[in-house]
Amino acid sequence: MADRGAVGGRPPTGNRADRGAVGGRPPTGNTADRGAVGGRPPTGNTAGSKQGGFEVGRLVRWDVVVAALLIVVFFGGVGLSPDFGNTDNISFALGDLSEIALIALPMTLLVVCGQVDLSVASVLGLSSALVGKLWDGGMAIETIIPLVLVVGLVCGLVNGVLVTRLGLPSLAVTIGTMTLYRGLAYVVLGTEAVSQFPQQYTDLAVNNVPGTPIPYPIALFAVLALTTAVVLHATGVGRSLFAIGAQEEAAYFAGIRVKRLKLILFVLSGLVASFAGIVYTLRYGSARADNGLGLELTVIAAVLLGGVDFDGGKGTLGGVLAGVLLIGVMRNLLMLNDVANEIQSIVTGLLLVVSVLTPRVIAIVREVRSRGGGSGAPAAAKAAS
C-alpha cells in the first residue's frame, strides 16, 4: 500500500519555489488573507500528476450501477407485464414499500457509521401491537400516536445506550433487543388482531396525494429522504458519520462526538421504526404482534444493495433510494407474475449476495491487476490478523 502512495505522490515541481509562505498563521476561516499567501487553485497541481490507468475502474460507482439496473428492470417490467406500468399498480407498489423505505433512511446513517440496527422490525411489531391494544382500550388515535412514538424512541435509546455506554457491538445488542421487543409485542397483544381503525387515519395511510400516484407515506418519505441526503452528504454531521464508519479512532481524535452521534442515530432508528409500525397498522387496518416479521433483513438488503459498505464509511443515499426501489419493483413484478413467495425471497436473497459480493470482487480484481500478480505476504497477513 505504502508503495503505491509513494509512487503516486511525486512532487509537483511548482511547489518548491514558494517556500517562504510556509508556516504563516492559520487562516481561521478568514478569506481575506488567502490571497496574500497566493492561494493557488488546487487544480494547478493536477496537471503535473499522472495517475495512469488504475483510476478508470473507479469511475463506475456501484450506486450508479444499481440505478441503471433499476431503470432496466423497470422498463423490462413494463414490456413484460401489461399491468405493471399502470398508475394504480405503481401507486400500490410504492405504498407497499412505505415501511421499508422509511426505516431504510436511519438504517443508511447507521450502516455508514459502521453500526446496524436489527431490532427495527420488532419495534415496528411492538408499536403495532401497542396501537392495537390502546385503541382496543378506548384511547383516541391522537393520543396513541405520540405515545407509541415515545415507546419507539425509548427502544432506540436502549439500543444506543447498550452500544455506546457498554461498548457492545451493535450487531449483538440489536439481535438481543430484536427478540426482546418482539417478545414484548406478544406480551402486549398476544396472538390476537385488532382492526377497525377510524377511516380518516387508514385513508391517510393508503390514499394518494391528490393528483399524483404517490401515497401519503411515500410523500412523507420523499421529504425525509431529501433531508437525510442533505444531512449525510452536505453537513458536518454527515462528514462525521463517514469518518466514524471509516476509522472510528481517528474520528474520535478529531474531536468528533462519536458516542453522542451513535446514540442519536439509534434513537432516530427506533423512532422511525415505531412510526413505520403505525403506518403499517393503519395501512393494513390490522394490529398484530407479528407485523413486519423479518422486515429488518429486507431493509438491510436494500441498504447494502444501494452500495453502502457494511463495514461503514462508504455509501450514498441516492444508491439506497435506488436499492429500495429496485427491491420494490422486483417484488411487484414477481407478484404480478404469480411467482411463489419462496421464489420472491430467493430473488431478494440473491440480489443481496450479489450486491455485497460484486464490489468486493471488483476490488480484488483491481488489486491483483495493479500488483501484477498475487504475493504470498499479504495472504499471510490476512490469515494472521
Add this chain to the structure above:
Amino acid sequence: MSAPARSAPPTLALVNVSKSFGAVRALQGVTIELHAGEVHALAGENGAGKSTVVKTFAGVHRPDTGEVRVEGRPVTFHGPADAQAAGVAVIYQEPTLFPDLSVAENIFMGRQPRTALGRIDRRAMHARTAELFERLGVALDPQQPARGLSIADQQVVEIAKAISRKARVLIMDEPTAALTGQEVARLFAVTRTLRDQGCAVLFISHRLEEIFEICQRVTTLRDGTYIGTEDVADLTPDDLVQRMVGREVEALYPKQDVTPGEVALKVSRLTREGVFTDVSFEVRRGEIVALAGLVGAGRSEVARAIFGVDRWDAGAVEVNGTALPPGSPTAAMAAGIALVPEDRRQQGLVMDMSIERNMGLTQLRSLRRATGRGPLISRRVERDRAADWALRLQLKYARLSDVVGVLSGGNQQKVVLAKWLATDPAVLIVDEPTRGIDVGTKAEVHRLLSELAAQNLAILMISSDLPEVLGMADRVLVMHEGRLTAEIPRAEATEESVMAAATGRTGAVGEAA
C-alpha cells in the same frame, strides 16, 4: 572497509532497471549489486523508489527494461515464490506471523519436519528452531506463541524463517522504525552474524546514523533515478543527505531562540491510575517543551489525557487559565489544544478519506459557518482551505480529492499537521512528529514547529528521537515509569543527562515534581 576487488559476481543484482506504473516512472536506470558478506544500504527520500526496488527484488514487480541477476545470470521472477526459491527473503517493518502458532510453527509453516508416521515432528522442529536462534545469537523460546512477541522479536523470527529456507539475500525494509535502542543493537548483531556467514543484506532506514553504523556501501535513489553507489566510509552524513535530497538541506534542527510568554498549558498533579502519577508541568507561549523517555514511560498517555481522549483520575489541566473537564476532546479543542497523535494511520487520519476532507475534519463547524448558508458545508471553502494549507506546508499531492492513504508518510504527517493548525490552536501537542519520515520532510517539520513557536504557539513535543529532542526543545521533561523524573533546560540537556533520567538512573529530580 573500502570496496575490495570482487571476483565473484554479486549474489543478487538489478542492472539498469526501469519500471513505470501507468505514466509514473517509479525507477529509471537503477543498478544495485548485493554481494555476499556485505550490508548494503538503500537511501532515498519517501517516494524515491526504494519500495519499488524491494518489490522488484522480491518478485512482486517485474522490470520494464533492465535485468534482475542472480549470481550474474539474468533471471525472471514470475512471482514472490520464484524470488524465494532463488534465496531472497524480505523482512518487513511489521512482520506478519500467525499469532496463535508457536514461534517454531511459524518458522516451519508449510515445511514442518515429519516423523516416520507422517505426523509433525515437534521435537525436531523445536530443536531446529533452537539451533537457528543459537546461530543468530538470540534467546527466544521456540515453543512460545507468536502472540505477544515484541516487533523486534517477530523480526528475529522472520529472519530465522528466512535462514531456515536457506536465504542468501536478506532485504530489510525499515526494520528499525519501531524498535528501541537496545532492540536495534540486537538486530544489528544478528545482521552482522549473517553478513559474516556469507549473506548479502539490503538495509533500508531513514536513520542515517544506522546506515553509517552497519552498512559498507550505499546506493542512493532520488525521484526514481539512480544517483550512485559509494562506500559508506567515504561519506559524511551531510554528503548522504545531499545526495538523497539533491539540494542543501537547511539545518535539520532550525530552532529559533525565543523568549517564552505567559503560561498556555498548565498540568497539575495529573494522575491516571496504573499509567502515570503526579505529573505537573507548564508550557509557555513560544516555547517548545520536549517530553522524553523510553517507550512505555507514559508520555503518550499523558498527552492523550490532556487532550481528553483518555480520562484522568486526579489532577487538573488548564489552558490559558481555564480548567478543562476530564475526558472531553471537544472541550480540549474548544480551549485551544491540538493533538497530532502518535499513530498517524489509526488516530491521525481517516485513511480512506480524501486529503481535503481529512483536513476539514477538525473544523466542520467553521466550514459550515463560512458558507453563510445555514448548516451546509461548502465544498469550495473546504477545498480552498485545504489548498491553502497544502501550499503552506508544501504538501506533495496529485489531487486534493485523492484518498490520503496514497500519500507518503511524510506527506500524511503534513496533512495531520494542517488539520490541526487549521483549528488555530494555542497549544500544540505533537507525539512523535517525525517518526518514519524522510530526512527532507523531517527538516521541514522541524522548521515549521520552530516557526510556530516563534509565532507564540506553545508546543509540547513527545519524541523518542534524542537528537530531535536536543535540537528542538527549549526545555526537556523526562518521564520514567509513569513519573516525571527530570526537567532539563536546553543548555544542560545532553544525551547522557536525558538518558540517565529516562532510565531512572538519576537521583536528582528536577523542580517539576
